[in-house]
Amino acid sequence: MTRLPQPDATAAAHSAALVRQISEDIRARGGWIPFSRYMELALYAPGLGYYAAGSTKFGATGDFITAPEMTPLFGHTLARQVAELLPATAGTLYEFGAGTGRLAVDLLTRLEALGQLPEAYVIIDLSADLIDRQRATLAAALPHLIPRIRWLSALPDALDGVVLGNELLDAMPCELVVHDGQSPLQRGVALGPDGFVFEDRVLPDEALKALAASRLPPVPGYVSEISQANTAFIATLGARLRRGALLLIDYGYPRHEYYHLQRHMGTLIGHYRHHTVHDPFYLPGLMDLTCHVDFTAIAEAGLEAGLDLIGYTTQAQFLVNAGLAEELGGIDADDAARYLRTASAVQKLTDPTEMGELFKVIGFGRGMPIDWCGFASGDRCHTL
Numbered sequence: 001m002t003r004l005p006q007p008d009a010t011a012a013a014h015s016a017a018l019v020r021q022i023s024e025d026i027r028a029r030g031g032w033i034p035f036s037r038y039m040e041l042a043l044y045a046p047g048l049g050y051y052a053a054g055s056t057k058f059g060a061t062g063d064f065i066t067a068p069e070m071t072p073l074f075g076h077t078l079a080r081q082v083a084e085l086l087p088a089t090a091g092t093l094y095e096f097g098a099g100t101g102r103l104a105v106d107l108l109t110r111l112e113a114l115g116q117l118p119e120a121y122v123i124i125d126l127s128a129d130l131i132d133r134q135r136a137t138l139a140a141a142l143p144h145l146i147p148r149i150r151w152l153s154a155l156p157d158a159l160d161g162v163v164l165g166n167e168l169l170d171a172m173p174c175e176l177v178v179h180d181g182q183s184p185l186q187r188g189v190a191l192g193p194d195g196f197v198f199e200d201r202v203l204p205d206e207a208l209k210a211l212a213a214s215r216l217p218p219v220p221g222y223v224s225e226i227s228q229a230n231t232a233f234i235a236t237l238g239a240r241l242r243r244g245a246l247l248l249i250d251y252g253y254p255r256h257e258y259y260h261l262q263r264h265m266g267t268l269i270g271h272y273r274h275h276t277v278h279d280p281f282y283l284p285g286l287m288d289l290t291c292h293v294d295f296t297a298i299a300e301a302g303l304e305a306g307l308d309l310i311g312y313t314t315q316a317q318f319l320v321n322a323g324l325a326e327e328l329g330g331i332d333a334d335d336a337a338r339y340l341r342t343a344s345a346v347q348k349l350t351d352p353t354e355m356g357e358l359f360k361v362i363g364f365g366r367g368m369p370i371d372w373c374g375f376a377s378g379d380r381c382h383t384l
Contacts (some may be wrong), residue, residue, distance in 0.1 A: 004282075005273045011286055018048040018285035019195070026191055032199055035176040035280075036229070038189040042284045043171060044126060050288055051127045051171070065274075066167055067249075067315075067355065068103035068314040071345035075106025075326045078164070081247070082107065083116035083373045085162050088368050089244045091119035092161030097168045098123045101134030104149070105141045107164075112145070118161070121149045155236060163237065163246045169298070170250050170290040172229040176268065177203070177212040181220035184212035190282075196281040213261050224259055224266040225291040230300040238305020241368040246307065247374075249315060251358045252293030254383045267292035295360055299384045302364045311375025312384055316356030318374040319349060 007015065022041050026033050028296065043050045067074040082093060093111075098104055106122060111117050125131050131151055139146055157164055176187035178200055186208070189200040203209040211226050237246060258267070270277035271288040280289055299309055313321075333339050350356040363372060 002194050004275055004277070007283060007286055012283075014048065014053065015283045015285045018045060021045060021048060021324045022189075022196070022284060023191060026189065032188050032190045032201065034188045035198075038196070038203070038280075039173040039289050042280075042287075042289055043173070045285075048285050049197055050285055051130070053129060053285060066099060067349055067359075068099065068106060068166065070104060071342055072106040072109070073324060073327045073342060073346060074349060075103045075210040076110040076327045077319050077322050078103075078247075079107045079110035079114065079116075080323045081115045081325075081372060082118075082162050082164075083111055084373055085245045085368065086111075086116055086118055087195050089162060090160035092122055092159075093120070093160060094122045094124060094161055094163045096124050096165040097171070098125055098134050099130065099166075101137035103164075103166060104134065104138060108138075108142055108145055108148075109239070111340060113134035117145070118148065121145075122152060122156075123149065124152045124163075125157060126153060153242065157240060159237070159241045159244060161244045163241070164242060165246075165248045165250075167250055168226070169230050169233070169248060169293045170252070171288070172227055172233065174227040174229070174268070174291045175208060175226040176266070177208075177216060177226055179216045179218055179220065179222045181218065184209070184216050186212075187223065192228055210347070215255065215342060217259065217261055217264075219261065219264065222261075222264045224263070225268055227291065227294065227297070230293065231297050234298055234301035235305050238302060238307050238364075238366075241307070241366050244365070245310075245368050245372075246302070246364040247361065248298070248363075249318075249359060249361050250293045251355075252360060253363075254380075255294055255296035256383075258292065258294045258296070289374070293360075295362055296384045299381075302362075307364040307366055308370065309381060310368075310370055310372055312360065312362045312381045313378050314357050314380070315359035315361055316350035316352065317378035318361040321376045321378070322374040324350070 027040060041049060044052050046052055095104060108121060123134060133145060136150060177184045178187050184203060185200040186203045187198055187200050189196050216222055216224055268280060268291045270280060270282060277287060295312060303309055331339050331342050349353040363375060
């Protein structure tokens, strides 16, 4: 078994403080909380949750590497799609969960070169720590564009523009459900003699019960996730998007693959210093928790909100359609070190055994043209 890196004393104390807070929450709620509540606190508890505190999350020194951290070409290629869509809107580009600000830099850099700068670039983020990092990153790279950039901690009442979310949905709290062979149960978190433990209870929520009954195979011990937070988010966006485009990139599957018999342990995983951790109770506050996205549920939520489903395809296909090869061709091949480094990153973004197949892109529109370059070929809407 791989030995995980141990936190220093300060980090360990931080995690212990969050454990105490979660424990107090469990006691205050009668000794049990749904897993979604545990995940919400582990990730977003003010000052202590993984995304609400100051630990390094992205890049080689963090817990995982996202596509924008791998190469600017990811953002440059997305910019080609954004440039095609912005003129049909009021000209605002919205980004949810902007991480370090790297994607914003790459998008704005390429959009400026294309002569399609947004009227405003609005970053919507809940993490004060990450907002500080985004401000620093953007001020260092694009000081002349700072007047166009705004930060919000809540969703605007009305949206008119292009909305982006890269690895956003996977970090929203999910419910854990388990089938006992007779009916699905809700998996929650209780206090055991040595810390947090799972405890299963009868599903009290009729809506969640119906979803679990329709999705989980009736196999004893089958565990999976249902993210009501994801679909509620899409519903809210649909209600507030007056005109524009919604483009979401994340890892996941259509429903028939998500709840496959062979995926009997679900998709919930933790990320800690570039290690995959299957114990969700490991070092709360220091470890990311994610579950894969049920893209069928996302498509259904968007359609129910009155949005047009424009396309659904793999990340590899979308990037190729949008002009990734042309972006790579713009790198000076005489600079061998840079070219090889960039080509290696592009390979990871598109290889089916790396990020190319697991990551998907889904697009919705309202009052927009339906021919988007990113979905020009290889659209998989029929699989949803």
